[in-house]
Amino acid sequence: MPTFVAPGIAVLGSEEAALFDALEGRFQDIADALGGRPVAGPALLPETDLARLDFFRNFPHLAQPVATLTDRSREELAQGEATTPSPEHPLVSTGCYLPTATCYGLLVSLQERSIETPEVITSIGRCFRNEDHYDGLRRLRAFHMREVLYVGSQEGVVDHLSRSTELVLGLADQLGIKVRKEGATDPFYLGDGSRSLLNQLDPVKFEFLSDDGTAIASVNRHRNFFGERLGISFAAESAYSGCLAFGVERWVHALLQVHGDARRALVAINESAA
Structure with a gap:
């Protein structure tokens, strides 16, 4: 079982670490299927860039x-x-x-650029969130997030997230994890009346919840928000973007819930990949 050295800060034992690595392998397979170009994202984010993205307006409680x-x-x-x-x-x-999500650093790396062809980028990053409480591997102060980011056209985002949804549901089914897809609010679209109403009519974020309600993955449609704020253009217009995100420790938690222990869970992963 994991050892918690402080609230929300976990050390995975050898068996759980093997499970983590095996899951990451499957997430990388999905990233490859989506055409993701691997990069290593930044461990820190400049305050000035986060301010451009309304981060402190929308997520001040998470900031570290x-x-x-x-x-x-x-x-x-x-x-x-x-x-x-x-x-x-x-x-x-x-x-x-400290980053709260992997995609911020990837998006910031594209700022003030005009891209000729869509960018699909993938990276795993350690993320940090100052939550009001922590709950085992379900909610951590420090955790890992694998993302696959698409930047390009509006239609391309829709296709990327549709394929992402199929791949997440397929992986969960192979591993015996029952998930349900539910719409979630995104604070980036709750800042004023028009954006809030648009989000209600046309949700931009969907989470994949395991049996106990843990959000183990999500698909996020950013519209052209980041393109406008970061000066990223595609086809002479502000680029649209969207991402698929996996919370790796949360998948470890979900597998342990389903299979009882790390060894049986690892067998399930290996058999599903055969």
Whole structure:
């Protein structure tokens, strides 16, 4: 079973780690099927870019800033005068935040670009969220997210997410995980009356929920929001984008719920891939 070194911070045991790797292999297979070009996304995101994306307006509760120590705190620690940074000497902002989703860094990497052909990019990233509570592997402060991002035309987004949905449902069925697809609200479209109404009429986010209600994956249609905010153009217009996201630890949780232990769950993955 996982060891929790702090609330929401887990260390997977060897068997669970093997299950994690096997699942990641299946997610990469799906990324390949969708034409995803693999990249390694950034571990930090600039505050200025997040501000352009209304992140602090929509997700202030999740934000976790990265700071460094003041000179005085460093001196106190180096001289053994303190064992932790002194509250009398505030931390100094680095101007960066921990990512809450993998796609932010991928989208930021395309800013101010005009793309001639659609971009399909995939990456796994460690993500961080300051939640009001944590719950085993279902809700973590630090976790891994595999995403497959499409940037291009409006029609291309629809096709990407339709294929993504089929592949997620197919994988869940192969692994014995019963899932239901449900619409979810996206705060990016709740900021004003017109966007909120549009989201109700035409939902942009759908989650795949396992038996106990854990959202193990999602498909997200961003419309041209990121294209407009980041200056990404396609065919002389603001690019449309959408992504498929897997919460890897949440899939580990779902498999353990279905199969009882990591060994049987790993057998199920290997048999499904045969």
